[in-house]
Amino acid sequence: MxxxxxxxxxxxxxxxxxxxxxxxxxxxxxxxxxxxxxxxxxxGIHPPSLEALDRIGVASGLVAKGVQIRRGVAIGGGVEVAGMSFHTVSRCYPFVLSIxxxxxxxxxxxxxxxxxxxxxxxxxxxxxxxxxxxxxxxxxxxxxxxxxxxxxxxxxxxxxxxxxxxxxxxPLRRKDYPDSYVMGDFADGTAFGPDAALFLEPAGIVESFPLPGGVRRWVARTHRTGADTATARSLAGIVWERTGVAVDAGTNSMLSSFGVRTRLATxxxxxxxxxxxxxxxxxxxxxxxxxxxxxxxxxxxxxxxxxxxxxxxxxxxxxxxxxxxxxxxxxxxxxxxxxxLLGRPLPRALWLARNRLIGYAAGVPGISERVAARFTMHS
The missing domain is CATH 3.50.50.60 (FAD/NAD(P)-binding domain)
Known part of the structure; x- marks a missing residue:
């Protein structure tokens, strides 16, 4: 047996x-x-998971092959709204590993x-x-x-x-959400390096994460109908319209669209x-x-x-x-x-107020450290 x-x-x-x-x-x-x-x-592999993976001897090899995201930056209207450092979230792994x-x-x-x-x-x-x-x-x-x-x-x-x-x-507890997203991997032509970038724009969020090999992942919130017909070119167009960052659609190596739901076993x-x-x-x-x-x-x-x-x-x-x-x-x-919620479209007045509030919170050390811990599952 x-x-x-x-x-x-x-x-x-x-x-x-x-x-x-x-x-x-x-x-x-x-x-x-x-x-x-x-x-x-x-x-993304968060610090507590890297600590867990270290127990079976694979963490160091993954870290050597991945990108260490030690900082995230929020941008709105072409201006940096807030920055977040992960240096306090873990003594051994003060970063999110992207691989x-x-x-x-x-x-x-x-x-x-x-x-x-x-x-x-x-x-x-x-x-x-x-x-x-x-x-x-x-x-x-x-x-x-x-x-x-x-x-x-x-x-x-x-x-x-x-x-x-x-x-x-x-039985499952079920919840469906109206949100849908398109994501794709492209050659990285930005100056963000190993940083993650979140573009908080009125039309909806665009997220950007570095990957090994000079590749960058872009994730954009979109309408469900748009997600169903997404192409590398259409995603590159969304990124350009909302962020002003040019993405070469011809370098696309992965494209996916998805809706969002929660299913929790009782x-x-x-x-x-x-x-x-x-x-x-x-x-x-x-x-x-x-x-x-x-x-x-x-x-x-x-x-x-x-x-x-x-x-x-x-x-x-x-x-x-x-x-x-x-x-x-x-x-x-x-x-x-x-x-x-942070990534949904907003009228301009509410968008401005939301981004100001995020900028203020990020400037308070106790709050920013707590938010960093929550984002990295270290709380």
């Missing part, structure tokens, strides 16, 4: 697997995809394979779960046919459309099965909290799993873990709502 089956071989599932494998736990990671995902939506998710997943997969070359099973779809109170039987479909794996525990890290959550019929623990990451909570991508929230789920859960496998009674600790992580997800939702 396997100690722990992890359903989902994305960044959260791979990280949890590595944490457990380091302690001699037998793990199987069941990933539906035959090959790694090369499309990178998530790029494509595909590279992060590759580093995590290498670490898992170093620890146990046979632990990751690709092309494996979970078709059924049977928890009898002493173990969990996991039905798996692969190209070789159907099989059954018995595990002491199952961790569901299988994303926002989690088949495990659906099979367990765990519980994470179901007998010997636990939901983590996007399986438990889908958060707005604005603010880059989703992947990081999942890693922190895994970091908090791993010690409890080790205790359970040692037959320790940690029922109260598990209940505390669930309450804390559900609260953390709710806090992430509130932060994402603030982020989206």
């Amino acid at each position: 396997i100690d722990v089956v992890v359903v989902g071989g994305g960044p959260v599932g791979l990280y949890l697997a590595a944490l457990l494998l380091q302690h001699g736990v037998s793990v199987r990671v069941l990933e539906r995809r035959d090959a790694p995902n090369t499309h990178s939506r998530a790029i 494509p998710q595909a590279r992060t997943e590759a580093a995590l997969e290498r670490r898992v394979r170093e620890l146990d070359g046979g632990s990751l099973m690709r092309g494996a779809t979970v078709t059924g779960l049977h928890d009898d109170g002493a173990k969990v039987a996991v039905d798996v479909l692969t190209s070789d046919g159907e099989s059954r794996i018995h595990a002491a525990f199952v961790m569901a890290a299988d994303g926002v459309r989690s088949t495990v959550r659906q099979q367990l019929a765990i 519980r994470m623990i179901h007998g010997r099965i636990v939901l983590v990451g996007d399986a438990a909570h889908e958060i707005s991508p604005i603010g880059g909290q989703g992947m990081n929230l999942g890693w922190l789920d895994a970091a908090g859960l791993a010690p409890l799993l080790l205790s359970l496998l040692a037959h320790a009674d940690v029922e109260r600790e598990l209940q505390r873990f669930e309450r804390q992580r559900l609260r953390a997800a709710a806090a992430a939702v509130r932060q994402s709502e603030i982020n989206m």
Whole structure:
């Protein structure tokens, strides 16, 4: 019997697997995809997550390959409204690391394979779960046919459309938002260097983040109909109209549009099965909290799993873990709502007043440090 089956071989599932494998736990990671995902939506790794990733020995390699964002600047009408430094948020990692998710997943997969070359099973779809109170039987479909794996525990890290959550019929708290965005990666022709830039404009926010290799990501709030028909040229046009920054559409290497919604599971623990990451909570991508929230789920859960496998009674600790992580997800939702609110279109008078208020708050050390901590999930 396997100690722990992890359903989902994305960044959260791979990280949890590595944490457990380091302690001699037998793990199987069941990933539906035959090959790694090369499309990178998530790029920001916050300081608490870097501290967590350091526990499995991958943080330093990622830092060496990524861009360290130590400062963000807010601009309105061509004028700097406020600046925010991240130097106080962490002693070890006073920055947000910008690196494509595909590279992060590759580093995590290498670490898992170093620890146990046979632990990751690709092309494996979970078709059924049977928890009898002493173990969990996991039905798996692969190209070789159907099989059954018995595990002491199952961790569901299988994303926002989690088949495990659906099979367990765990209810979701749902909320949809009117916001939609277009984002794309282009050659960086700006002078921002490693800084992030937020353009707070009357027509809606434009965000800009550096990526490795002289690339810059641009994210613009837009109308939902516009998002559906976005092209590299249309996004470059929005950036120029709102910010005056020229983006070369011909250098586009990634383009995506998305709406925003929240989905929060009412519980994470179901007998010997636990939901983590996007399986438990889908958060707005604005603010880059989703992947990081999942890693922190895994970091908090791993010690409890080790205790359970040692037959320790940690029922109260598990209940505390669930309450804390559900609260953390709710806090992430509130932060994402603030982020989206700041980016919505405004009449000029309100836009001016909003930007003045942001500039004033940024000039107060206690407030600016608190805001920096919240933006980097260090609060």
